[in-house]
Structure formats: C-alpha cells, structure tokens
Amino acid sequence: AGAAPALPIRVRPPPQPEAGSTPATAFDLVVDRSCLLAEKSSWASGFGTISYSRPEHDVLESTAAVGEMKKWLSHGLELSGGKDSLGFLFLYELLTGSLSLRVLPADSAFIWGCALLRMLPPAETQAEGKLMSILRVLSANPALAASMPRFEDNRKFKISTIFKGQDVLKDLLSQVRGALSTKANMLTWPDVPVLHQPPDAVRLSAQTLNAVRRLGAVDGAAAAPTVANPLDDPVPPSPAERLWLSPAALTSERLADAAARSPP
Numbered sequence: 001a002g003a004a005p006a007l008p009i010r011v012r013p014p015p016q017p018e019a020g021s022t023p024a025t026a027f028d029l030v031v032d033r034s035c036l037l038a039e040k041s042s043w044a045s046g047f048g049t050i051s052y053s054r055p056e057h058d059v060l061e062s063t064a065a066v067g068e069m070k071k072w073l074s075h076g077l078e079l080s081g082g083k084d085s086l087g088f089l090f091l092y093e094l095l096t097g098s099l100s101l102r103v104l105p106a107d108s109a110f111i112w113g114c115a116l117l118r119m120l121p122p123a124e125t126q127a128e129g130k131l132m133s134i135l136r137v138l139s140a141n142p143a144l145a146a147s148m149p150r151f152e153d154n155r156k157f158k159i160s161t162i163f164k165g166q167d168v169l170k171d172l173l174s175q176v177r178g179a180l181s182t183k184a185n186m187l188t189w190p191d192v193p194v195l196h197q198p199p200d201a202v203r204l205s206a207q208t209l210n211a212v213r214r215l216g217a218v219d220g221a222a223a224a225p226t227v228a229n230p231l232d233d234p235v236p237p238s239p240a241e242r243l244w245l246s247p248a249a250l251t252s253e254r255l256a257d258a259a260a261r262s263p264p
Contacts, residue, residue, distance in 0.1 A: 117135055
C-alpha cells in the first residue's frame with residue numbers, strides 16, 4: 001500500500017521582532033565607511049568640541065564598575081562626551097585596550113566597549129559620521145583595534161574639554177586615518193543580519209493529525225481566516241474546527257505516543 005498523503009495545515013508562528021525596530025537591532029544594520037572616504041586634507045575638519053575625563057582605575061573594576069556604568073547609562077552616553085565627559089575618546093580607549101574595564105577578572109575592555117557603543121543615542125548610531133565610523137570599524141576588527149594609536153593628552157593644562165582644532169585630537173585622528181588607510185583592504189565590515197522566516201504551514205498525515213487533535217494542539221478558540229479543510233470534507237469547517245496549530249505542542253515524543261493510540 002502506498003504512503004498516506006500529507007495534508008497541508010496552517011500554523012501560527014510566534015511573533016518576531018522587526019529588524020531595526022529597536023536600537024539594539026538597528027545598530028548592525030548600518031555600514032558606515034565614512035572614516036575611509038574622507039579626503040586627507042579635510043580629515044581633521046568637521047570635528048567639534050568634545051569632552052573626556054578618563055575614569056580612575058579603581059572605579060573600573062568589580063562592583064565599583066557596576067555602579068559607575070549604572071550612573072553613566074542613567075545620564076546617557078554621547079559621542080561628544082555628555083554629562084560624564086565619556087564619549088568618543090572613552091569608547092576609543094576601551095576598544096583599543098588603552099583603558100581597562102572589568103566587572104569579573106576575565107572581562108575584556110574591548111567587549112565592554114562594543115556593548116557601551118550600542119548605548120549611544122540612536123540619532124548618533126544611525127547617522128553616518130567619521131567618529132562613529134571609526135568606532136564601528138574598531139568594534140568589527142578586534143585585532144586591528146589592539147594595534148591602533150594610543151590617545152595621549154600632552155596638553156600643558158589638562159581639562160576635560162578638548163576644543164575644536166586642538167592638536168591633541170587632530171594628531172590622534174591623523175594617526176587613526178593613516179592606520180585605517182593602510183589596512184583598508186583587510187577590514188571586516190558587519191553583515192546585515194537576515195532574520196529567519198518561519199513557515200506558515202506544515203504537512204501532516206491524517207494519522208498524525210488525529211494525534212495532534214488528541215494532544216489538544218489545535219487552537220480552535222482563536223479566530224482565524226478560513227482555511228481549507230485538511231480532510232477534504234465537503235462540509236466547511238466550523239470556527240471551532242479551523243486548524244491553527246501550536247508548534248510548541250508538537251514534540252516528537254508526544255506525537256509518537258499519540259499516533260500509536262490513534263486509529264489508522
């Protein structure tokens with residue numbers, strides 16, 4: 001005897017988050033190459049005033065680091081520095097390993113930098129710009145990040161504000177541009193993620209369908225659009241008989257047990 005024909009059954013997959021619907025999922029949808037596209041002559045232009053107060057070492061470890069990060073995030077991180085003067089240069093030093101940040105002894109400052117980078121405002125993470133582009137490149141290329149030039153504040157009077165055009169920032173950014181240009185052909189760029197699209201139908205044999213009904217996996221109470229009767233019954237199914245299945249109920253063990261007790 002031939003195998004019983006499979007019957008198409010519509011299923012209701014669980015809802016999925018829309019790509020880019022939250023800052024966390026939207027971050028990796030942007031590929032910003034502006035740090036490589038800018039002309040050398042204009043590289044140091046276009047950067048405004050930023051602020052940076054390097055945190056003391058003793059607040060960047062263990063439970064003290066947890067308290068500090070809670071404070072930073074409550075105030076909000078910004079590329080320009082924000083309330084705590086922690087922006088581009090802070091994230092740059094974390095990503096390049098110039099600054100340590102550890103809650104647990106084995107923590108990586110680079111990983112913390114990648115995480116905090118995603119905490120910047122969407123208006124900054126979703127817009128193209130040379131500073132943001134630099135941080136994106138470093139977060140996607142950890143080996144390169146570890147070899148990047150270090151930031152050194154050689155100003156005679158060290159204050160948190162670094163004004164537009166000051167050499168301390170211009171010199172760093174010029175070195176960064178040179179390092180990135182040298183490695184341009186070796187850079188890894190993030191792949192835009194493709195979300196899995198679950199099927200909206202499965203094919204079941206009549207015996208398995210009976211087993212499913214025994215398990216109560218058919219959601220008869222939910223309102224659903226009209227579907228074809230899987231048993232080819234000439235009488236249209238009533239709302240209570242429309243077959244919307246709960247995939248979580250269809251474990252192989254439960255189906256096998258119920259199929260064994262179902263009539264052929």
